[in-house]
Amino acid sequence: MRIxxxxxxxxxxxxxxxxYEQQGLLWPRRGTGGYRExxxxxxxxxxxxxxxxxxxxxxxxxxxxxxxxxxxxxxxxPACSGLVPGLExxxxxxxxxxADLLAARTALDALVAAAPGVDATGAxxxxxxxx
Numbered sequence: 001m002r003i004x005x006x007x008x009x010x011x012x013x014x015x016x017x018x019x020y021e022q023q024g025l026l027w028p029r030r031g032t033g034g035y036r037e038x039x040x041x042x043x044x045x046x047x048x049x050x051x052x053x054x055x056x057x058x059x060x061x062x063x064x065x066x067x068x069x070x071x072x073x074x075x076x077x078p079a080c081s082g083l084v085p086g087l088e089x090x091x092x093x094x095x096x097x098x099a100d101l102l103a104a105r106t107a108l109d110a111l112v113a114a115a116p117g118v119d120a121t122g123a124x125x126x127x128x129x130x131x
Contacts, residue, residue: 003028006038010046017046023059025049025066044071051076056094061086 006028007014020026021036026045028036048069052062055076065087068080078084116125 001038003036010043012046020049024063048076057090
């Protein structure tokens with residue numbers, strides 16, 4: 001099927017499908033005139049790509065992991081035991097990012113808590129020297 005129909009079927013934009021191809025995640029065949037032609041099993045590949053993206057992985061990592069994954073209903077499972085170390089590495093990266101975000105939120109909470117309120121008339125208070 002051509003890219004327009006494939007995009008409708010997968011719920012993925014044509015632009016994103018081209019990007020997946022550019023990143024080495026999807027390999028449509030080329031038909032007459034160079035048009036991309038997708039097979040039915042490419043639908044499963046796009047679904048697995050989207051699941052891995054939703055898990056917070058970047059396309060470079062997905063390119064490494066994709067060949068060793070299979071869809072099992074609504075979830076994705078490793079098909080190769082060698083996949084586990086890469087998944088654990090990504091989980092650790094996400095844990096670090098979450099810790100950084102929590103620290104940033106805590107810092108913002110402290111700023112909000114320390115901010116002056118409003119005076120008796122409802123006017124904002126500014127403690128800055130020129131404010």
